[in-house]
Amino acid sequence: MTSRLNPYITFTGEAKQAMEFYKEVLGGNLTLNTYGSFGAKTPPGYADKVMHGLLETSAGFTLMGADNPPGMENNPGNNFAVSLSGDDAAELRGYWDKLSADGAVSVPLEKQMWGDVFGMCTDKFGITWMVNISEQ
Numbered sequence: 001m002t003s004r005l006n007p008y009i010t011f012t013g014e015a016k017q018a019m020e021f022y023k024e025v026l027g028g029n030l031t032l033n034t035y036g037s038f039g040a041k042t043p044p045g046y047a048d049k050v051m052h053g054l055l056e057t058s059a060g061f062t063l064m065g066a067d068n069p070p071g072m073e074n075n076p077g078n079n080f081a082v083s084l085s086g087d088d089a090a091e092l093r094g095y096w097d098k099l100s101a102d103g104a105v106s107v108p109l110e111k112q113m114w115g116d117v118f119g120m121c122t123d124k125f126g127i128t129w130m131v132n133i134s135e136q
Helices: 015-026 089-100
Strands: 008-011 029-034 050-056 062-067 082-086 104-111 117-122 128-133
Touching: 008 015, 015 029, 015 050, 015 062, 015 089, 082 089, 089 104, 089 117, 089 128, 104 128
Parallel strands: 008 062, 082 128
Antiparallel strands: 029 050, 050 062, 104 117, 117 128
16 A cells, blocks of 8 residues: 555544544545444443544545544644545535535635635534635
């Protein structure tokens, strides 16, 4: 396997719901492993929490996510974003429509000064997404 760079998002108890939502948006295969599925002593209240989630799509996207382990602080914020880019306008607009629904749009998906169509939104889980549609 070649090296790859992909986002890994941590959540505070809603990783299963978030990763399932991203699967609905992006398609692909989702694997979720809970803290309880490993058979080791599971922290109280964590048996059904996601220890590791992996979404791999036919478009080549990889997204990982998990619920924070006990005692680890989670500081969601604006220190990262997930970027979707390419030249398949219909596909990317479809992702945009689903990600921005029930979320907040900070930059509408429209033609920008660099010539591409770009938008930025925060989805219903507080994750910032950037969508860039390259103009031919």
